[in-house]
Amino acid sequence: MSQRIKGLFLKATKLNHLSTIVELYTQQHGRASFIFSRASKKNTSFLFQPFHFIEFSCSYNNEKKINRGSKPELIFPIIDIISDIRKTGYALLLTEILNKVIHKEDKNEVFFLALKKMILSFEEQHFNSVFGVFFLKELLIYFGIQPINNYSSKSPFFLVSEGRFSSESDPSLVDNFPYNSFHQLLGTNIDNIFSFKINTVNRRLIMELLLRYMFYYDLINADKLNSIKILQSIYD
Structure with a gap:
């Protein structure tokens, strides 16, 4: 079941021109790794920056090393x-x-x-x-x-x-x-x-x-x- 997860950005690694693996410290699951599609949203790469708190959708499975995230957005604006x-x-x-x-x-x-x-x-x-x-x-x-x-x-x-x-x-x-x-x-x-x-x-x-x-x-x-x-x- 998909849930909305809140997390603080820790690290991002570009997997290829379409995907990025992001390390987040989440409120619900502690530190975890997620893969996001870079094609789904033009400003996705901007979201994954130091001191950004992000909320996104994920069918989280704690047995997986990397879960897939989607629909990321900033919890509050960082200007x-x-x-x-x-x-x-x-x-x-x-x-x-x-x-x-x-x-x-x-x-x-x-x-x-x-x-x-x-x-x-x-x-x-x-x-x-x-x-x-x-x-x-x-x-x-x-x-x-x-x-x-x-x-x-x-x-x-x-x-x-x-x-x-x-x-x-x-x-x-x-x-x-x-x-x-x-x-x-x-x-x-x-x-x-x-x-x-x-x-x-x-x-x-x-x-x-x-x-x-x-x-x-x-x-x-x-x-x-x-x-x-x-x-x-x-x-x-």
């Missing part, structure tokens, strides 16, 4: 993200990260809805460079490795190996690491992130920490992120 090169850069990198950390078995409707809320807010609000580090911080929650925000005068340093603040400094972090800004970021939510400010140098340091933290817990290898240079150019 600012594709017209603002800064937002486009974030969408490219963060989608690449999602593609690497989300696996076939990772079905989590709460996570799906959280991603939808963050991306919709990113589309609607004025650009803020802090969104990139905020997005990564939020991912940690849903993969069970959320840092403990116990920052205090007695525990002013963050230890990657423990995922918490400590009285002992982490030798892998620079002496001028912005611990207080990182502490504030950990306590920030999507409703106030777009007014939250962190300077360029500190954002870069926090981004490096978050990627290192994700690598430490075997979530991702930052060296294999092709879009990281794009984001770094945005920081500059």
Whole structure:
């Protein structure tokens, strides 16, 4: 029986001049692969882009490696993200990260809805460079490795190996690491992130920490992120 499936774009591979295989993180089935006909709709290729949420028809069978999808359409329009090169850069990198950390078995409707809320807010609000580090911080929650925000005068340093603040400094972090800004970021939510400010140098340091933290817990290898240079150019 055909159903309407909602999914976030992760990756597209052109199979031939008529078909495209698309990896999506779906609300109903977690990560799954679908094949779409490129001839059925002229703007099909435009639909499958970073930060696009797509709804489509499919007679889904979880025993199949690839299911056939049809009648795809955007759930909500993405205009600012594709017209603002800064937002486009974030969408490219963060989608690449999602593609690497989300696996076939990772079905989590709460996570799906959280991603939808963050991306919709990113589309609607004025650009803020802090969104990139905020997005990564939020991912940690849903993969069970959320840092403990116990920052205090007695525990002013963050230890990657423990995922918490400590009285002992982490030798892998620079002496001028912005611990207080990182502490504030950990306590920030999507409703106030777009007014939250962190300077360029500190954002870069926090981004490096978050990627290192994700690598430490075997979530991702930052060296294999092709879009990281794009984001770094945005920081500059």
